Amino acid sequence: MAYKDEQLIEEKVFKDPVHRYIHVRDRAVWDLIATPEFQRLRRIKQLGTTNLTFHGAEHSRFNHSLGVYEIVRRITNNFADRERWNREQRLLCLCAALLHDLGHGPFSHSFEKVFKLDHEQFTQKIILGDTKVNQILKKVSADFPEKVADVIAKTYSDKLVVSLISSQIDADRMDYLQRDAYFTGVSYGHFDMERILRVMRPMDDQVVIKSTGMHAVEDYIMSRYQMYWQVYFHPVTRSAEVILSKIFQRAKVLYEDDSYQFQLEPTHFISFFEEKVKLSDYLKLDDMIVYYYFQQWQEEKDDILADLCYRFINRHLFKYVEYNPDPQINAGMELYQLFKKAGINPEYYLVVDSSSDLPYDFYRPGEEEERLPIHLLMPDGGLKELSRHSDIVEAISGKKRTDHKLYFPKDRIQAIEDTDLKKRILDILYGKE
Numbered sequence: 001m002a003y004k005d006e007q008l009i010e011e012k013v014f015k016d017p018v019h020r021y022i023h024v025r026d027r028a029v030w031d032l033i034a035t036p037e038f039q040r041l042r043r044i045k046q047l048g049t050t051n052l053t054f055h056g057a058e059h060s061r062f063n064h065s066l067g068v069y070e071i072v073r074r075i076t077n078n079f080a081d082r083e084r085w086n087r088e089q090r091l092l093c094l095c096a097a098l099l100h101d102l103g104h105g106p107f108s109h110s111f112e113k114v115f116k117l118d119h120e121q122f123t124q125k126i127i128l129g130d131t132k133v134n135q136i137l138k139k140v141s142a143d144f145p146e147k148v149a150d151v152i153a154k155t156y157s158d159k160l161v162v163s164l165i166s167s168q169i170d171a172d173r174m175d176y177l178q179r180d181a182y183f184t185g186v187s188y189g190h191f192d193m194e195r196i197l198r199v200m201r202p203m204d205d206q207v208v209i210k211s212t213g214m215h216a217v218e219d220y221i222m223s224r225y226q227m228y229w230q231v232y233f234h235p236v237t238r239s240a241e242v243i244l245s246k247i248f249q250r251a252k253v254l255y256e257d258d259s260y261q262f263q264l265e266p267t268h269f270i271s272f273f274e275e276k277v278k279l280s281d282y283l284k285l286d287d288m289i290v291y292y293y294f295q296q297w298q299e300e301k302d303d304i305l306a307d308l309c310y311r312f313i314n315r316h317l318f319k320y321v322e323y324n325p326d327p328q329i330n331a332g333m334e335l336y337q338l339f340k341k342a343g344i345n346p347e348y349y350l351v352v353d354s355s356s357d358l359p360y361d362f363y364r365p366g367e368e369e370e371r372l373p374i375h376l377l378m379p380d381g382g383l384k385e386l387s388r389h390s391d392i393v394e395a396i397s398g399k400k401r402t403d404h405k406l407y408f409p410k411d412r413i414q415a416i417e418d419t420d421l422k423k424r425i426l427d428i429l430y431g432k433e
Helices: 027-033 036-043 048-052 061-079 087-099 108-115 119-128 132-140 144-153 159-165 171-184 193-199 211-232 235-256 267-273 279-284 287-297 303-314 329-341 391-396 410-414 419-429
Strands: 007-016 020-026 200-202 207-210 319-322 351-357 375-377 383-385 401-408
Touching: 007 027, 007 061, 020 027, 020 061, 027 036, 027 087, 027 132, 036 061, 036 132, 036 279, 048 108, 048 235, 061 087, 061 159, 061 171, 061 193, 061 200, 087 119, 087 132, 087 144, 087 159, 108 235, 119 132, 119 144, 119 279, 132 144, 144 159, 159 171, 159 207, 171 193, 171 211, 193 200, 193 207, 193 211, 207 211, 211 351, 211 375, 211 391, 235 267, 235 287, 235 303, 235 319, 235 351, 235 401, 267 279, 267 287, 287 303, 329 419, 410 419
Parallel strands: 207 375
Antiparallel strands: 007 020, 200 207, 319 401, 351 401, 375 383
16 A cells, blocks of 8 residues: 555544544654654744743644644545545645644744744745655655645645635634633633534635634634734733843844853854754754753843843743834833933843734735635625625724834833932833823
């Protein structure tokens, strides 16, 4: 029997708090899970610094990746006898779902921003590079790694396959919303996934939803909206992310300063600081490695690096106020100078952080990013774009919400001995001018 068709003698299952059980029967999937590159995801938290806000958010990218695989497995089973579904794509869908987050680094998006990296590019490098994952995928067929990488890059020729992994209603989002809600303990991310899976239908270039399932999709979209603003963009989590990014920024500055000698050399980060990141270096990094450096760097001679690491390790985070960069630009500039006068380096201790989200949108010609809308399959066989049929979705379509916060160490401001200077800083921050 060809490797691509090989099944395990006995089905393997993972007990899962979200999907109850995750089922594996394909030999290729089972072998991929056992690779070092996939096992590394056990050591990378799904939600980065969110556990400093919601203490239960300790789940990993490994959990999530298995969850996305399980949802796609159920979808492809449901599609098995449908006219517009190509059964030959099943294993490709399962492998792409399993491996879609393979390239995430420690603390995920914060880490990417600091070093200008893209986890999807690293996912493709792992799939196509000299790795165990690549060896297993090649056993399916010589061009199978390229196919999996193309699905993740959204360049694969069969857009239906891509839409299962990446669209406005895909297996990735359906898993992380429920999983993140479960582990953070909030109620926002829950929706009727079983109903959505039952009303999904394969079309030529995307998955569509039977019109009878519209209300379940509305619930899903509102769940996503709430999760972003109540969990993912929580200001305390963002405070931790600000400090995390400033630690790396400071460490890079010190590395580039030939006169500074680290007590613990940043060996694991050198290729990142030099912007010559090798795949082997990338794969050595996980949350545990980063925590080790931060723990040790609390003892560094550089006061800024030591202080920032202490804050991160011990959850001694920055405070924040609402801040609108345009009308408050003069106040921001004055604060910058006042911080310098007070001996508080504003490059590291006065930070504007912005978050924005677009909960749902439809394609608008001429836009940079093409968003494939969610289509409803009507009783007459025609398709109707979701916001044209749902008043709830229409109300939020295309409405991008942006939020700005100004972060600062209130304890350091309170410690300023010049009372007039301290009062002026606090008056500006808290709008008492």
